Amino acid sequence: MERRNFIKFSLGSGAFALASNLNADTTTSKNEPKFDGEWDVIVVGSGISGHICATYLAKNSKKVLMIEKMNRVGGNSALSQQDFAVMGSDLQKRDGIKDSVELFLKDLNNAGKGYNHTEQSLRVIKNSNEAYEFAKSCGIKYSDKLKFLGGHSVARTVQTLGGGGAAIQSIHKTFMENGGEFINECKADEILKDENGRVVGVSVRVDYRFDRELKNDDRENKSGVRKTFRAKDAVIFATGGYSRDVEFRTIMNPRLKRANTPSNLGQTAGALKMMLAAGATPVQLCLTRFSFGIPTEDLLYGIMVDKNSDRFLNEDGDRQGLSDKILAHMDKIDTYSYPVAIFDSVGFGNSHDPKRMQSFMQSGKMKEFATLEKLCEFYKLPLENLEKTIKKYNENIAKNADEFKKDANKLKGSTIAKAPYYAIFAAPGLSYTQGGVWVNTDMQVISLATNEPINGFYAVGEATGGTHGASRLTSCSIPDCMTSGLLAAKAILKA
Numbered sequence: 001m002e003r004r005n006f007i008k009f010s011l012g013s014g015a016f017a018l019a020s021n022l023n024a025d026t027t028t029s030k031n032e033p034k035f036d037g038e039w040d041v042i043v044v045g046s047g048i049s050g051h052i053c054a055t056y057l058a059k060n061s062k063k064v065l066m067i068e069k070m071n072r073v074g075g076n077s078a079l080s081q082q083d084f085a086v087m088g089s090d091l092q093k094r095d096g097i098k099d100s101v102e103l104f105l106k107d108l109n110n111a112g113k114g115y116n117h118t119e120q121s122l123r124v125i126k127n128s129n130e131a132y133e134f135a136k137s138c139g140i141k142y143s144d145k146l147k148f149l150g151g152h153s154v155a156r157t158v159q160t161l162g163g164g165g166a167a168i169q170s171i172h173k174t175f176m177e178n179g180g181e182f183i184n185e186c187k188a189d190e191i192l193k194d195e196n197g198r199v200v201g202v203s204v205r206v207d208y209r210f211d212r213e214l215k216n217d218d219r220e221n222k223s224g225v226r227k228t229f230r231a232k233d234a235v236i237f238a239t240g241g242y243s244r245d246v247e248f249r250t251i252m253n254p255r256l257k258r259a260n261t262p263s264n265l266g267q268t269a270g271a272l273k274m275m276l277a278a279g280a281t282p283v284q285l286c287l288t289r290f291s292f293g294i295p296t297e298d299l300l301y302g303i304m305v306d307k308n309s310d311r312f313l314n315e316d317g318d319r320q321g322l323s324d325k326i327l328a329h330m331d332k333i334d335t336y337s338y339p340v341a342i343f344d345s346v347g348f349g350n351s352h353d354p355k356r357m358q359s360f361m362q363s364g365k366m367k368e369f370a371t372l373e374k375l376c377e378f379y380k381l382p383l384e385n386l387e388k389t390i391k392k393y394n395e396n397i398a399k400n401a402d403e404f405k406k407d408a409n410k411l412k413g414s415t416i417a418k419a420p421y422y423a424i425f426a427a428p429g430l431s432y433t434q435g436g437v438w439v440n441t442d443m444q445v446i447s448l449a450t451n452e453p454i455n456g457f458y459a460v461g462e463a464t465g466g467t468h469g470a471s472r473l474t475s476c477s478i479p480d481c482m483t484s485g486l487l488a489a490k491a492i493l494k495a
Contacts, residue, residue: 033192035201035230039065039181041492042202042231043238044188044271047077048164048478049461050238051171052131052485055138058178060493065229066175067186067202070210070266074168076240076462079264082160082167083147083475084482088129089158091146101125103153108476111151112469115284120467123441123487124479131482132158139170149474150297157475185209187224188271191235191278191457199278199456201230210266216247218270234456234492237445238485239271240264241433241462243288248272249430253286255327258336259430262291275437275459281448283465285435289472290323290428293365294341294357300406301347301414303393304426306330307337309376309386311393314404315341320471323428338427340379347414348422366424375421390416432472436465442491443484458492460484 043054046068054064087099104125141161148155160167190203205224214220242248243261248269250257300316313325351357360366369375376383394415400408437459438446444453461481
């Protein structure tokens with residue numbers, strides 16, 4: 001996840017623009033509250049899924065308000081590279097790449113281990129190119145080269161120029177130019193329904209200030225001024241996941257207690273709990289996707305040791321399997337200290353992307369050491385035991401008899417023997433939560449009580465669940481977000 005191109009919007013100009021709406025008496029019946037403002041559609045959350053939905057509606061003459069609880073627009077989307085898997089793109093056609101619904105679905109199912117809900121996977125695939133073209137019409141720029149990423153059968157991933165920050169900046173400008181209205185530091189507290197159970201608005205707090213020092217901001221933070229906003233057509237939750245909410249994610253999966261996360265500070269479970277309180281159906285809330293500081297395919301060229309300088313796994317594995325083993329081992333030895341991945345100069349040079357490894361050095365994520373002693377001083381590892389661990393590893397690799405079954409034939413001659421040495425924390429990064437609320441392919445939220453759509457209530461992007469299964473395929477978050485935003489907007493226009 002790349003932290004770049006954040007766009008910060010102050011409340012001032014947006015709030016003044018909304019002054020007439022905020023002071024209007026829009027009471028519609030004796031059983032409804034007095035609303036402080038009224039729009040056709042209210043979008044809660046300002047990531048890429050919310051922006052696609054809001055901008056499509058605004059371009060089709062709907063009066064749309066987007067609210068964001070943080071002081072920056074874009075949420076987790078502003079942190080992302082925004083790699084975008086698209087079937088049937090202009091770039092695939094130009095390059096003569098043969099892709100298909102069946103091939104893309106197979107790739108999604110392989111990553112998801114069959115836990116994917118097929119109708120949602122097909123929704124992503126079949127609408128990916130239309131969403132890509134709409135994104136371009138909103139000013140988002142893409143490279144003219146396709147990526148062929150791991151897990152994909154063909155090259156189908158387009159690259160967003162400038163990453164998520166640039167994408168959000170471009171589409172936010174388009175949204176505002178088409179009459180959209182935006183308030184940041186505005187936190188939704190409650191989903192409002194009429195006497196028939198239709199969602200008609202949200203209770204919010206304007207001038208809310210997220211407090212990172214609180215143990216649970218959703219529960220403890222009382223800042224802001226209460227307002228009630230009415231939505232004549234729909235309320236859309238585009239609130240992302242809950243990877244920052246240690247309390248909630250630990251309840252869903254105890255092993256996640258010790259996971260690191262690169263996600264936006266606002267990625268808490270408050271919005272999800274709000275949707276569940278309004279009657280939404282939860283789905284797959286214990287499933288998560290991990291990332292690492294470096295590509296996992298390079299980890300096999302080194303060793304990974306815990307705080308005691310002991311190896312505990314075969315470093316040759318995928319991000320999900322390695323992450324699970326690391327977190328399980330941390331539980332076993334009761335530590336919050338992440339393991340350290342160590343390479344010698346040969347293993348470092350064997351990387352599939354040497355330029356990327358150098359970038360880790362430049363950023364300070366990875367360190368170079370002239371001796372193992374210096375390495376141990378920095379990471380606070382016991383030197384004597386590390387030397388024993390390395391000696392045992394090198395002897396076993398020479399016999400292709402590694403205690404954790406690593407295949408020496410894959411190592412291109414690398415052991416841990418030649419200085420300088422390189423090291424990096426092997427911290428599983430909880431980067432995505434596959435669970436959320438259950439929706440149909442029009443992105444209407446489904447009631448737990450009736451298994452029918454809740455009238456006037458939609459959810460898009462990572463706020464929903466069931467699309468990706470056990471693990472989200474690389475570059476498939478953006479097509480999920482964009483297609484869900486597009487289909488929600490179309491469904492609202494038809495309603």
